[in-house]
Amino acid sequence: MLLLAVSVLILLVSGLAAVVSAVARGARFATAAGVGGAVSGCVVAASSALHVIVTGRTWEAWTVWQTPMGPLHAGIDHLSAVFIILISIVGALAALYGRGYLAGHHSHPSRAERSWCWYNLLLAAMILVVTTRDGFGFLMAWEGMSLASFFLVMYDHERAGVTRAGWIYMVTAHVGAAFLFVMFLLLGHGGTLDFTSIIARSDVASDHVLASGVFILAVIGFGTKAGFIPLHIWLPEAHPAAPSHVSALMSGVMIKTGIYGLLRVLTMIGAPQTWWGWVLVTVGAVSGVVGILFALAQHDLKRLLAYSSIENVGIITMALGLGLIGAASGQMLVASLAFSGALLHVVNHGFFKSLLFMGAGSVIHGARTLQIDRMGGLLKNMPATGALFLVGSAAICGLPPLNGFAGEFLIYSAAFFSIGAGTSIPFSSLTILALALIGGLAVATFTKAFGIAFLGEPRSAESSLASESGSAMTIPMAMLAALCIAVALGAPWLANQIMPAVATFSPAMDNVLLPRAQSGIIMTITLISAGFAVTIGLLAALRHALIRRRDADSAPTWDCGYAGQSSRVQYTGSSFAEPTARMFRPILRTRRNLTAPQGLFPTRAAISTHAADIFLQYVYEPAVAAISRAAALVQALQKGRVHLYLMYIFITIVALMIWNLR
Secondary structure, three states: OOHHHOOOOOOOHHHHHHHHHHHHHOHHHHHHHHHHHHHHHHHHHHHHHHHHHHHOOOEEEEEEEEEEEEEEEEEEEEEHHHHHHHHHHHHHHHHHHHHHHHOOOOHHHHHHHHHHHHHHHHHHHHHHOOOOOOOHHHHHHHHHHHHHHHHHOOOOOOOHHHHHHHHHHHHHHHHHHHHHHHHHHHOOOOOOOOOHHHHHOHHHOOOOOHHHHHHHHHHHHHHHOOOOOOOOOHHHHHHHHHHHHHHHHHHHHHOHHHHHHHHHHOOOOOOOOHHHHHHHHHHHHHHHHHHHHHHHOEEEHHHHHHHHHHHHHEEEEEHHHHHHHHHHOOOHHHEEEHHHHHHHHHHHHHHHHHHHHHHHHHHHHHHHHOEHHOOOHHHHHHHHHHHHHHHHHHHOOOOOOOHHHHHHHHHHHHHHHHHOOOOOOOHHHHHHHHHHHHHHHHHHHHHHHHHHHHHHOOOOOHHHOOOOOOOOHHHHHHHHHHHHHHHHHHHHHHHHHHHHHHHHHHHHHHOOOHHHHHHHHHHHHHHHHHHHHHHHHHHHHHHHHHOOOOOOOOOOOOOOOOOOOHHOOOOOHHHHHHHHHHHHHHHHHEEEEEEEEOOOOOOOEEEEEOOOOOHHHHHHHHHHHHHEEEEHHHHHHOOOOHHHHHHHHHHHHHHHHHHHHO
8 A cells, every 4th residue: 555655646746846847947847747757656556556466465544534424545456456557557658648749739838747737636536536445535536537637628728619628528527426426425324435334334235225226326427437328428529629648548547437436336235136237238238339330420530539438438338237147147157257358348448549549649740630531641651650550440449369359259258158048138139239230330430540541642731741750659659559469469367367356346256267268269369360460461571572672663543534633532531431320320310511513514512421419419408508598587686786685585584484474
């Protein structure tokens, strides 16, 4: 616990030092304090978590400071350790990347340096969220995390749409926190919010109605942060607004604190009920399918990645639901495969989604745009960014030999074993169908993202003049890409290391290992795919060596009679996604803007599509408008005149006296 306290202290002190240095010493010292503190704090925090995983010893500590609900309590167990390591790795690499990324914001250098205060505070708050063991401290850390990330989202507040995105995020975060507040009130009805005491009392676990109420509140409260549909509306707004290293941290790590919170609550409410699993499988399937559909329809690269995060959270949630169904029915094999697949995908998504958001930031620096339809041919001028973005794209599609494959394979295995055991066949089948649909749509989405952005001819002057990012940005991306490969090669070992974390919220999983059959299949597929990829690479290198010294003629590609080449004859993002979007038009509600060709020799023709978020457009915006209209009616009562307020008081007193006479 001492290492953990030191890491949090380093992050807090370095964040404060960044602000002071930005004012007193200049940008160079502020950046050194912010980035150095972030990396140092993350290294120390990861060391404390690795000690728990290697030795198997858990740590707990209580403060002498008494709150109204008891002393503050913190601890590190295997579940916390997994999340601490993820926070530390992504947090440190995103900080190194952010140093190079923010160096390009020449218009606001002082703001860039001060932002490290909020960045380090966000890291400290996330570490506290996954280590706090009492409700009072948890809510304080949760609010600190929301506030720090809000200020990071608002970094470019002068830019159109950023302020709106920031306030949507803040309101959504506090709505979720309100549900968590009620949840902790139910958990603490015995007079304490200490997690250990709640588990020991077992009154919540023995009361199925109370436990179910706590579960529903946890799904809503934590699901708001995780991005469950329809509670997701802040993600596609906040991620495009935030700096790319912040988007990487928020999407790769912060939304996972919602998953952590849900898992931690499961440790306090006793044996799971089967219908809890049904709820999570349904929520996960809807989030996964709808999320990837909206990702496919996007034209903004970071907005596409944000919707893809919703999809991946849906995959994790389906796995958790399947695990609860297996645990409730006594099918421990199903539960072990599903839970380990969920946690493995938590780690995997943290790596490849952070890589993709950093790739998007590199594109911003190189091409000065995030509009996919204004890109094209970036691979020629940005080969490192293109290659690394391709690795992330293949990983997120679940393709071997990259890390996205292993977690999804375990979830598929759990679903098939569940059907074989006759356990909740409809929901197990729903998991398989949803995973298959999500996988296919993910391939289409990231084929569009990579192909339209990096291949073909430039579609704008910015793309034709794009330049590669510096090593300060590409090296952290390369390290994340290496992690995507390393985790894939070590997936069976890593899944077994995760099992003690699974036992934290499902004690029946204690001392359970991944079945040898699944381990063997994962390794076989991964190694064959790796061998195939290496062979292709060697053949490509051999071809390059053979033709390197030869003179090569170049000529235009045969173009079916067209007189000249133009980027306008290439697929755009809209045209690539149109066939699939048309199939799901009732969900996407895509608007098509068509300028049809006129006459025998048309000079202009164009088509564009736009898919607005149906939940924001048809649910939240009308609700906010109705509340605003109701507030406008009441506003007439508040004119700022004291004598009017005195009249209200007088009328109220008279009304109460008349009521009392009755």
